[in-house]
Each structure stands twice: as C-alpha cells, then as structure tokens.
Amino acid sequence: MSGQARPANGNARPVTPSLDDPAWLARARRYRRDRLRWLLVDLATGMAVSGLALALRLPVVAQKRIARWLPARWLASASAVLAYAASAWLLGLPSRAWRDLVLEHRYGLSTQRALPWLADQLKALLLALPVEALVGQGVLAAIRRWPRRWWLALSLATAPLAALFSFLFPVVIAPRFNRYRPLEDDALAARLREQAAAAGIDVSEILVADLSRRTRKANAFFAGLGRTRRIVLGDTLLDEFAPDEIAVILAHELGHQVHRDLWRLILVSTAQVTLTAWLAHRLAERAARRYGRQLGLARLDQPAALPLITWLGTLAGLALAPAANACSRRIERQADRFALELTGDADAFIRAMRRLAEQNLHHPDPPWLEHWLFDSHPSIAERIAAARQFARQRRAGRDAEARHP
Numbered sequence: 001m002s003g004q005a006r007p008a009n010g011n012a013r014p015v016t017p018s019l020d021d022p023a024w025l026a027r028a029r030r031y032r033r034d035r036l037r038w039l040l041v042d043l044a045t046g047m048a049v050s051g052l053a054l055a056l057r058l059p060v061v062a063q064k065r066i067a068r069w070l071p072a073r074w075l076a077s078a079s080a081v082l083a084y085a086a087s088a089w090l091l092g093l094p095s096r097a098w099r100d101l102v103l104e105h106r107y108g109l110s111t112q113r114a115l116p117w118l119a120d121q122l123k124a125l126l127l128a129l130p131v132e133a134l135v136g137q138g139v140l141a142a143i144r145r146w147p148r149r150w151w152l153a154l155s156l157a158t159a160p161l162a163a164l165f166s167f168l169f170p171v172v173i174a175p176r177f178n179r180y181r182p183l184e185d186d187a188l189a190a191r192l193r194e195q196a197a198a199a200g201i202d203v204s205e206i207l208v209a210d211l212s213r214r215t216r217k218a219n220a221f222f223a224g225l226g227r228t229r230r231i232v233l234g235d236t237l238l239d240e241f242a243p244d245e246i247a248v249i250l251a252h253e254l255g256h257q258v259h260r261d262l263w264r265l266i267l268v269s270t271a272q273v274t275l276t277a278w279l280a281h282r283l284a285e286r287a288a289r290r291y292g293r294q295l296g297l298a299r300l301d302q303p304a305a306l307p308l309i310t311w312l313g314t315l316a317g318l319a320l321a322p323a324a325n326a327c328s329r330r331i332e333r334q335a336d337r338f339a340l341e342l343t344g345d346a347d348a349f350i351r352a353m354r355r356l357a358e359q360n361l362h363h364p365d366p367p368w369l370e371h372w373l374f375d376s377h378p379s380i381a382e383r384i385a386a387a388r389q390f391a392r393q394r395r396a397g398r399d400a401e402a403r404h405p
C-alpha cells in the first residue's frame, strides 16, 4: 500500500464525476463493446478451427501416431489427451494475447508487458495439463464402464472435485501468480476486524494481493474452503479507495462467506456440468452414429473422441451460460444487501460502486440483453439504485420509530 497518510474516514480522493460525463461514458461503452466483440470472435474462431480439425480427423491421426510411438495403452491415451489440451491452449494463445496485450493497453488498464504475460500463460498451461489429463482419462474410463450413463458419473464427481479445487486454489495455484501478504495498515485492519466481529463473523484471513503487477483495475474476492478460507483485497483497490469504501467492499465479501456462496457456486457448476455432459452425450452418440465413419469416431471410448465431446459440450455450455450468470447475479445481489445491512452505510457503498466503475472503465448501465447474456454481476446502476432504496427504507423505518417510540 502507498505510504501517504489518509484520513480515517471519508474519501482518499473525491470521486470524480466520470459517470455523469458523456465522453467518459462513450469511452466505457466502446471498451465494453470491444471486449464483447473479442469474446464473440474468440468463441466463433475457436469453434470453427476445432470443428475443422475434427472434420479433417486430426485428433484421430494424432492418436494413431502417438499409439505407434508409445506401445503402453494408458501412456498413449494420456499423451493423446495432453496433446489435445496443449493444442487447444496454443490455438487460443493469439486471441488471448490480443485481449491482454493490445485491447487492455489501448484503454490504459493493463500494466503487464509481453514476456511476463507469456510466462503467466505457460504457468497456467503447466498447472492445467495434469488436471486435464486426469479428467480426460476419468471421462474415458467412465464411457468405457457406463457407455450410456457416463455423464452421470461426471456429474457425481463434479462437487467433490470442485470442493478440492476450491480448497487448494488459494494455497497451491493463486500464489504462483500473485504475492499475498497480510493487510499492513493496522488501523484499517482493526476497523475491518471490528466490523466483522460486530456481526458475529469469525473473520477469515484478510490478505492483500499485488494485482497491480498486471492491471490497474480494482478487485476484491473471497476464496478457499475451511482452513484455506480468506478474503483478498487487491492493492489496486487498497491504494485508491477510502477506508469506509474498503469496509463496505469487505462487508460484501463477508456476505459471500456468511451465505456459504462457494458451496452455492459449486452447486450451480454441478448443475451446469450435469446438463452440459448429458447434452454432449446425446449429441456425441448421434454424431457417432451418423458421421462416425467419416470422422473415424465410431466408438466414443477412445481419446480422439474427447475433442468431439468437448466441442459439443462447449456448444451446450454456451446455451446454459445465461442461466449460470443469472444465479451469480442473484448471489451478488444478496452479498450487496448483506454489506448494506452490516455497515448501514449506503453513502460509502454508492461511492465505492462509482469508484469501481470509474477505475475499471466499467459501463454502469449496459443494454439489458447484453447484460442478461454475459454479466455475472448486477450492473453498477442497479447496485447503486438498490443502495438508495435501502437508505430510503432505513430513513422511513427511523421516522416511523420516531413517531411511535
């Protein structure tokens, strides 16, 4: 955190009137539009290129070559799965580079150069490969054992695997990408702990992450399960937000903790995996029956079938994304409500939301269809309106109490 002194209350700096400035709004709209365009182009080209690879039977060719080099069946199978995962990573690399190294820099939001970015990408690949190999082998084993019910096996395995991942994430994965340290500002730490204690919350660790090594955007999040449970504040947030704004953001994260939102999110992803895998299973069976011979995929229990199943699963997953986003927005609204009730400070909440929008160039009020399809959080305008309504209700409640004590 920057060393400059800050008043114990009130603003670190005044919130500028960006959100009411037409030029700023136009820029935020352009940024949002460019991000969405990137997402759609990334999805479409990804699906087209992998669809073409399937049509050209590249997964089957690769599987045969690998089987020739590696006679041990399990080793050949695992190697084929790794080869598919690495190819998918490589195919997506240019598109991700454009997003992170061109688009984010164009809007002055990124602080990362090309080499550290590439190191991040490689690290992510190395961490993902063993997991993808295990999941891929697991899916193939399930298809072999239960050709018509493998999707159910995958569904049943999702919650335990997601829980294990959530438990390990803050201690195994996150530290590979960022440095985490305890909140050093003693006055602020004491205030935040007091706030949590007042609500009877067993406060988990409050850590600060050096998000500024990649971005100027402010962020805070909760992570971990059981003993690895923690709330993380970005240094980008800590340096720009006033203490009462940080307190209200922390209260939002505490809301997630109190509502056990990690478990709720695991439940949502289990439902998502179940439906996606079931749809992929139905579509893959049909595709194998109809085009199996042309694609070289008459049987689905071979590694070369995984890219087809993944391709169909991605298609099915896209159809389900708006429903998952709706669940997420509901969870976020409840955390906002919790933050307002815990702090009773609608003013600070509104200032924090405005500052968040301003710092992250986040358009406060996107078109409803876009919002409904793509956004995991309520819009800033909606969150501010909810805080205003909360303040009105509080005032009305106090007035009524004053009249009838």
Ligand SMILES: [Zn+2]
Residues within 6 Å of the ligand: 252, 253, 256, 332, 335
């Ligand atoms: Zn949240």
